[in-house]
Amino acid sequence: MKKMINSLLFALLASTSIASFAAGGNVHLDKAPIDLRNAESLQRGAQTFVNYCLSCHGAVAMRYNRLTDIGLTEDQIKNNLMFTTDKVGNPMKVAMDAKDGKTWFGATPPDLSLIARSRGSDWLYTYLRTFYRDDTRPTGWNNLVFDKVGMPHVLWELQGEQILETKKEGGHDVQKLKLVKPGLLTRGTDSGGFDNSEYDLRVADLVNYMTYMSEPAQVKREQIGYAVVLFLLFILVPLTYLLKKEYWKDIH
Numbered sequence: 001m002k003k004m005i006n007s008l009l010f011a012l013l014a015s016t017s018i019a020s021f022a023a024g025g026n027v028h029l030d031k032a033p034i035d036l037r038n039a040e041s042l043q044r045g046a047q048t049f050v051n052y053c054l055s056c057h058g059a060v061a062m063r064y065n066r067l068t069d070i071g072l073t074e075d076q077i078k079n080n081l082m083f084t085t086d087k088v089g090n091p092m093k094v095a096m097d098a099k100d101g102k103t104w105f106g107a108t109p110p111d112l113s114l115i116a117r118s119r120g121s122d123w124l125y126t127y128l129r130t131f132y133r134d135d136t137r138p139t140g141w142n143n144l145v146f147d148k149v150g151m152p153h154v155l156w157e158l159q160g161e162q163i164l165e166t167k168k169e170g171g172h173d174v175q176k177l178k179l180v181k182p183g184l185l186t187r188g189t190d191s192g193g194f195d196n197s198e199y200d201l202r203v204a205d206l207v208n209y210m211t212y213m214s215e216p217a218q219v220k221r222e223q224i225g226y227a228v229v230l231f232l233l234f235i236l237v238p239l240t241y242l243l244k245k246e247y248w249k250d251i252h
Contacts, residue, residue, distance in 0.1 A: 027126070027130075027144055027145050028126075029120075029122040029123055029125075029126045029145075030122065030125055030126045030129070031122055031125075032121040032122050032124065032125035032204065032207050032208075032211075033204050033208075034121050034207070034208055034211050035208060036208070036211065036212050036218060038208065039070050039071040040071075041204070041205045041208045041209075042070040042071075042205075042208060042209050042212050043070055043071060043072060044202075044205040044209075045205035045206045045207070045208050045209025045210070045212075046067055046070070046072075046081060046209045047080065047081065048202060048205060048206045048209070049112075049206060049209055049210065049213075050081045050083065050092075052154050052155060052206075053112060053154070053206075054083070054092060054094065055094070055096060056094060056096050056109045056154075057094055057109045057110065057111065057112045058091075058092060058093050058094035058111045058112070058113075059091070059092040059111060059112050059113045059213060060091045060092065060093060060111055060113060061091070061111075061113035061114065062091060062092050062113055062213045062216070063089055063090065063091050063092070064077050064081065064082055064088045064089070064090060064091075064092060065077070065088045065089050066216050067081065069216060069220075070212070074088050094109070094111075096109075107150055109151070112210065112213075113213065113214065114214045115210060115214065116207070116210045116211040116213070116214040117214045117215065121207055121210075121211045123145065124207045124210060125203060125204065125207045126144075126145050127143060127145045127146060128155065128203045128206065128207070129159070129196070129199070129200065129203055130143055130144035130145050130162075130177060131143050131153035131155075131156065131159070131162065132144065132161075132162040132163055132164045132177055133161050133162065133163050134164070137149075138150075139151070139152035139153075140152070141153045141156075142164075144164070144175070144177060155199075155202075155203070156183065157183055157184055158183045158184050158185045158186075158199055158202060159179075159183045159185065159186060159196070159199045160179055160180075160181045160182045160183030160186045160194070161179070161180055161181040161183075162177045162178060162179050162180065163177070163178055163180050164176075164177060164178075165177075165178050179194040179196065182194050183199065185198040185199040185202055186198065186199055
């Protein structure tokens with residue numbers, strides 16, 4: 001009995017710590033606009049993933065030819081997305097050597113095949129938008145969601161540079177990010193601030209693709225599920241009812 005109670009307590013503590021870690025502590029996670037049926041968004045996300053992520057991270061559970069499921073032809077895949085292999089049936093392997101990654105970043109960059117399932121789409125969406133300059137870090141970057149992150153901000157040219165400011169609000173210290181240098185997808189506004197909408201859309205497409213990549217069969221599985229439910233409701237149930245009436249007609 002005591003052993004069982006200890007096991008339950010351990011499982012509870014483990015699940016609590018994992019949930020807290022996945023949520024990024026006290027940082028609010030923005031809702032990721034996930035739409036796995038938006039083929040154009042998935043295609044843009046795949047392009048961003050290959051151009052900015054695949055040089056350091058791999059996705060060995062995902063093969064290039066699975067991209068035909070989101071509306072790309074094999075020729076489009078070969079001409080626009082395949083930089084680390086010459087066979088469309090190969091997995092999305094990282095271009096960088098694992099030993100070099102560990103030397104440069106202190107740890108081997110993780111495979112991203114299932115990152116959306118382990119971290120969550122909201123976590124990824126917030127994480128990729130909350131990098132800020134930090135001269136105390138080896139890479140010069142830190143992250144509001146993942147403190148002391150070892151990964152540099154690979155999308156900084158698109159977003160620009162943010163800094164972390166601490167302000168007093170209601171008698172409490174509140175940390176906020178401020179964009180101080182615009183990027184290719186952020187532009188100035190009349191108020192002197194910056195508009196991040198284009199960058200947010202690019203990140204949304206990237207996270208949408210990473211969510212799709214973590215479970216490519218999800219949309220088809222849901223479609224099959226809907227078909228099965230419709231079959232049960234409109235074919236099997238009426239047939240069962242008619243069979244029941246035919247079977248019991250002589251008894252009643």
